[in-house]
Amino acid sequence: MKQAMSQLFSSSSDFSSESTAPALTHLDSQGQAQMVDVSAKTPTVRTAIAEARVRMAQSTFAAIESGNTPKGDVLGTSRLAGIMAAKQTANLIPLCHPLPIQKVEVQITPDPNLPGYCIQAQVKTKAETGVEMEALTAASIAALTLYDMAKALEKSICIESIHLVQKTGGKSGDYHQESSNA
Numbered sequence: 001m002k003q004a005m006s007q008l009f010s011s012s013s014d015f016s017s018e019s020t021a022p023a024l025t026h027l028d029s030q031g032q033a034q035m036v037d038v039s040a041k042t043p044t045v046r047t048a049i050a051e052a053r054v055r056m057a058q059s060t061f062a063a064i065e066s067g068n069t070p071k072g073d074v075l076g077t078s079r080l081a082g083i084m085a086a087k088q089t090a091n092l093i094p095l096c097h098p099l100p101i102q103k104v105e106v107q108i109t110p111d112p113n114l115p116g117y118c119i120q121a122q123v124k125t126k127a128e129t130g131v132e133m134e135a136l137t138a139a140s141i142a143a144l145t146l147y148d149m150a151k152a153l154e155k156s157i158c159i160e161s162i163h164l165v166q167k168t169g170g171k172s173g174d175y176h177q178e179s180s181n182a
Helices: 002-013 058-066 074-087 132-150
Strands: 044-055 101-111 116-127 158-168
Touching (some): 044 132, 058 132, 074 101, 074 116, 101 132
Antiparallel strands (some): 101 116
8 A cells, every 4th residue: 555655646746747637745755644834835815615415305304494303403503513613624634734714604505406405615714725625524514413403304314415616715726616516
């Protein structure tokens, strides 16, 4: 395994000028995982938006919408869990940098066509590295909390399509999801 990682690293750092594949910056010269050194980067404003969808039975959706659930405020608790999770990302994802997060917003929108909810998390910072992982973590944990709050009504709730919608700032530039096939 170590040899395979070392070969992967050496092949990633030997790209010709024609190559468009990025180097794997989370690996050192021996192929070991490392935290990227961002100390030379200038802090810039960076944002990221991530989404998740939570699909459920119509009866479960109706119970949540009417506020008739055994554990109480499903959506409020899920929103708060997503905000809290964004702030804990560096403790959950081994190579993430702890960041000074200036804003976290989690919106949970009912979608009767699923039926279920679309969760959108937006995170903002002024730092040397981006907040994509914080936005993805917020959306994921909000979705997991929604499941936890509603599992007494239905065990087959499905969390799906967790993905980055957009990000701004940083050396790699802005990213906007081309099309939603979620």
